[in-house]
Amino acid sequence: MKKIMLSIAVLLVALSATGALANDWFKDNLTVEKAAVTFTREVERGGYQVVTTDELKGWIDSGKPMLIVDTMPYDASYKKNHIPNAVPFELPIPEMTEIDDATLAKLIELLGPDKDRQIVFYCGFTKCTRSHNGAMWAKKLGYTNVYRHPGGILAWKQAGYPVNKVK
Numbered sequence: 489m490k491k492i493m494l495s496i497a498v499l500l501v502a503l504s505a506t507g508a509l510a511n512d513w514f515k516d517n518l519t520v521e522k523a524a525v526t527f528t529r530e531v532e533r534g535g536y537q538v539v540t541t542d543e544l545k546g547w548i549d550s551g552k553p554m555l556i557v558d559t560m561p562y563d564a565s566y567k568k569n570h571i572p573n574a575v576p577f578e579l580p581i582p583e584m585t586e587i588d589d590a591t592l593a594k595l596i597e598l599l600g601p602d603k604d605r606q607i608v609f610y611c612g613f614t615k616c617t618r619s620h621n622g623a624m625w626a627k628k629l630g631y632t633n634v635y636r637h638p639g640g641i642l643a644w645k646q647a648g649y650p651v652n653k654v655k
Contacts, residue, residue, distance in 0.1 A: 523615065527638065530583075530617065534624035536634040539608060541643045547608075548572065554606035555599065559618035560641070569651035571610065571644055579611075579621040587625060595625060603630050610637035610644075 531538060539547070547554060548571075556574040558566050566576040577598055587595070599607060609622035623636040637643075645651060 527614065530620045530624075531636070533583075534620055534636070535627045536623035536636050539635040539637050541637065541639045541647050541649070544571075544608060544637050544644075545647070545649055547606075552606065554608055556608045556610070557598070557622055558641070559609055559611045559622045560616075565612065565641070567654040569641060569645065569653055571641065572650060572652045574610070574652075577622065579618045581617055583617060584621045584625065592625075595622075596629060599626060599629065599631060604632055606633045606635070607631055608635045608637055610640045612640045613642040614638045614640070616640060 544556075548556075556571055557577050558570045558574040559577060559579040560566055561578050562576050566574075566578075570576070575598065577595065599605070607623075607626055609619040609626070611618035619636045619638070619640065623634050626634045639646075641651070
C-alpha cells in the first residue's frame with residue numbers, strides 16, 4: 489500500500505510539473521485519475537520502485553553508485569539530451585510481455601552480474617512506458633534494486649538540471 493501511495497504521489501508531482509495540474513486541480517480530474525491508476529498498475533505489475541527527479545539528482549550529486557538507463561531512441565532523443573552519465577538502451581513504448589533473445593542478451597550485458605546494483609530507468613515523460621519496460625524486465629531478470637524515474641528527461645529539464653549531449 490505504501491508503494492502505491494508513493495507511486496500516486498510521484499505521478500501527481502510529475503503531472504503538476506508538466507502543467508497538467510497547474511491552475512485547477514479539479515478541471516481535468518478524470519484524466520489525472522486515469523493516469524494515476526495506469527501508472528500505479530504499471531508499478532505493481534513491474535515490481536520496481538520509483539524515484540522522483542529531485543531524489544535522483546540528489547543521488548547523482550552524492551556520488552551514489554548506480555546505472556542510469558535512458559530508454560528512448562538514440563538519434564531522436566538520447567543524442568540531443570540525456571541525464572548525465574546515463575547510458576542508452578532503446579525500448580518500445582507498448583508493454584513488453586515478451587523479449588527477443590538478442591535484446592535480452594544485450595540487456596543482461598548492460599545490467600551486469602551484480603543483481604543488487606542500483607539501476608534507474610527513465611524515458612521522456614510520465615506517460616511514456618519505455619522506462620516501465622526496462623524496470624519490469626530488470627526485475628524479471630532478478631535485479632533487486634530497480635527504480636523507474638517517471639518524470640523522465642522532461643521533468644529533469646523542467647527542474648533546470650543539466651543534460652548531456654552526444655557531440
